Amino acid sequence: MKCIINGKLILPDRIVENRAILFRDHIEAIPETRNIPSSGLEIYDARGKYVAPGLVDVHCHGGVGEDTSDANPDGIRKMSRALIENGVTSWLPTTMTLPLEELDAIFATLREARKESRHKNTWHGAEILGANMEGPFINPKKKGAHKEEYIIPPSAAYVKKHQDIIRLLTIAPEVEGGMEFIDEIHRDTDIALSMGHSAASYEEAMEAIQRGVTHATHLFNAMTGVLHREPGMVGAALSSKVNCELIADTFHIHPGLFQMVAKAKGKHLILITDCMRAGGLPDGQYDLGGQMATVSGIQCRLEDGTIAGSVLRLNKAVENVMRYTDLPIWEIVAAASLNPATAIGEDKRKGSLEVGKDADIIIADENFTIQKTFVGGNCEYAK
Template sequence: MKAIINGKIILEDCILDTGVVIFDKNIKSIISTENFKRTSNDNIEIIDAKGNFVSPGFIDIHIHGAGGHDAMDGTLEDLNVISKSISEHGITGFLPTTMTMDKTKIHVALDAVKTAMNSTLTGAKVLGAHMEGPFISEKYKGAQKKDYILKPNIDFIKGYEEVIKIITLAPEEDEDFKFIKWIKANTNITLSIGHTNADYSTAMEAIKNGITHATHMFNAMTPLNHREPGVVGAIMKSFVSAELIADKIHVNPAIFQILVDVKGKDELVLISDSMRAACMEDGISELGGQKVFVKNNSARLEDGTLAGSILTLEKAVKNVYENTSLKLYEAVALASSNPSKEINIYKHKGSITQGKDADMVIFDKNFNVIQTIVEGNIVYTKLEP
């Protein structure tokens, strides 16, 4: 049994300036400091947060890689390096995200994710996979290769229904929305609109038929125009949840507050969309078989196209907190409870609540991560004893 003392505990609706979190694999209780002092604590390992914030662990539902490795590398070892690298930035769970590549290569990556879901890694837990493509629009392919783009195909995902948690697709490529309807009726997979050339009416019809999520809003989709609202307009009009890459490069920070006002804090999810160069020095990297240049906090193809990001979620939370009216616990929810709800694991993860998994991160007032705890195990720490 462990106990975190002297921390400011971030709950879903407030911050407790004093209190103690008692946990093993799960959170056992949150009690007052006075009550904790009155009980026998001889067999409890004490973690002194030293006045820093104790937050639910961050969950990244759209991340390609980090630490020099990518989900498409396709091995448990690669996923373990990513897991360890991002745990140092407060991430306790993630969805390794595939790209538009050869079918066999995607399946190899999904097989590795399936193995990782049932393995104990050295950092963040693999919660499933996000399949970004190959069912996308060539016009809005972004940094994905057009050679491997396909029409939505049920057989492509057969056997992986329990592994895949999110599928990003362009609904205009799905004839009569047959794929969307089948996924909605037969699986628990979250369907996300993204990399799409759909117009407003097509997007709204797709949402009516089963789309509930939007991949990196504003990026790789038809924009908002006063005569043609596009996919962005459809997302704003509907109750679809929206991913946001809050690195201040993919989306101007002035938009953050507008998005909060229009969508509301419960329908926004912070993601990194990071690629293998995340958590590393600037230089030349790779994404989906394409050369990527990493410099000045951005990752771009040779033609200047943004190629994912090198963002980490604690920075995303900080950027949103500093550029909106959100309270700290509300900004944290965008990277914890909100993503957990999107992939249907809120019952077990996403908040510091009695009975849930003990996934927590301790960070200071500048959002520097000091300790990361995954299911009760300390996987990263800079705390002095």
Template structure:
């Protein structure tokens, strides 16, 4: 069985075309049966009509591959309540799926959080954003580029320890941030061969080391420019290696704080719309007011849109995905369609689920967000059910 929804005063964006005043047919399984012009529907069908008072844009739900927390909840709280709260609040910014992202902590704390991710992933009666798996950030990173990751818990690459993490998660670790220049164990190759994405990040790698890491299987970069060796005219560094190689998809935090708008424009011109993935790297203060919050046992002060440690080190963001899309357009001059691609299709493709998510095509999940002209979220749907608005 299918049900049809007509959206008046709205435009639906699908690959290669836009549909003014569209319809969407959704199956009982929460998948898209078809999309098209409302005028093409059979008048005898049962149709629900949604009319917007201001022009609206319907796009695929955003997929945040790097988020630690929101609404005073954090993945490392290690509770089902914290993850459940994140699932409930993320649709308000248009996120319909995400990877629960960990922080560098003791192996015991890490495994506690991973077991909770496993349990929440197994729940079938949940509502809100989809938990697609885990982004393991830390502990296999460089102390030189730790950033806000607690340095005392950083460890050398360790295949046996990773296997314990993966077992605790029930095989749900999809992405691992690693400093490949310090990987003497061959963890990068192990991840790549196991179907887990190795991501270069919190890394002090020189350019040549980046090139070698690509040969070993690195295909992703964790928050480009942040927590990595920068560009120098005699050593392109980690950032330069990421920018120069199309094999690597680069996460960016488009808040105008983590990356200067001009550098974001530089990255866009070098990588193109297909090579960039918008993320938030948000911590628990997202959606809260200014004040002091905790991140891995560290005090983080949120003021004037920035989250920082006592020494001024950036400690994640309070960015929302709809804001990232808006900022990317404003900072780089990319098109609306390109920015949406960076927030939806590109992360889906990176996870190998572009056949299920990332665009509004027949046969894919009915995960979509409706934005107004100012990029504010009007409604969000997950598997065809309205979860926000």
């Protein structure tokens, strides 16, 4: 049995002190410190730092020179190992808009990687929960960094062929066949549908939500914005109960909006990274979905100036929201753990410090720099 003591435990609705966490591969108890056994424990002293649930990144393309779209098993392993340094204990490797035969290869790779990642004694990194399919069923007018020549009309038959691995999928509801696609995928699968890379009007977005869309891909970016007579997709996302992704790097979204969005969305706010291959590497030029992107500081752009993903770390997103809002830390942490886990149906075992859940636990300092990361009860990273 392992035990973390002397930490400020971040629970879903508060911080508690003078309690310990007892765990093996699952959390077994959260007793008062004075009630823990006097022997037989492997003790970890948090020394007054935060103890929080492992973070869950449901939108991450790559990092440390690797990309999900490479369909390289070693690359997936390398990214998973790197993510635990950022406090991420589970994730959805995310695809770009590519030909379907290339997506076939990516999904085959991720099936095997997901199996591997469930064996905690041999897998040393963040657990793979499935895939996030971003494209190719998007609107060319809002393609962002996706390659236009690979954008195609939505195909429910193709998606259903891979429904065992796809957990989240982006669709532009206004494209031809988009609404019918939403109907079929919502009816026949458990895939969470996200609206994004879209020129949909407010009315079209609201219709998509009524038909089964539950998620919005990187709010504000690559979608119709808010105007007082045309609320757009952003207006529909903010005024409904859909889960809204936010890239809180202070570049994609002005930090002055963090508080407003968080207040509007509550438990439906999801912090993501949208990280690309360059994450964790020096400034320079990097491939993204078959196009070259230039990285300078926190900015990633294609040659024509289009914003192209990010190099954000999820624990840094937590820190940024801490800095620019007055939200309680447990709400901010939930936006990077429990909320994304809930959005993809993993909240029974991921996303919070609760008895019975997986022992995915992090220790972080006051700036949310990660000190230790436990995945399935194993200490996989120590600063």
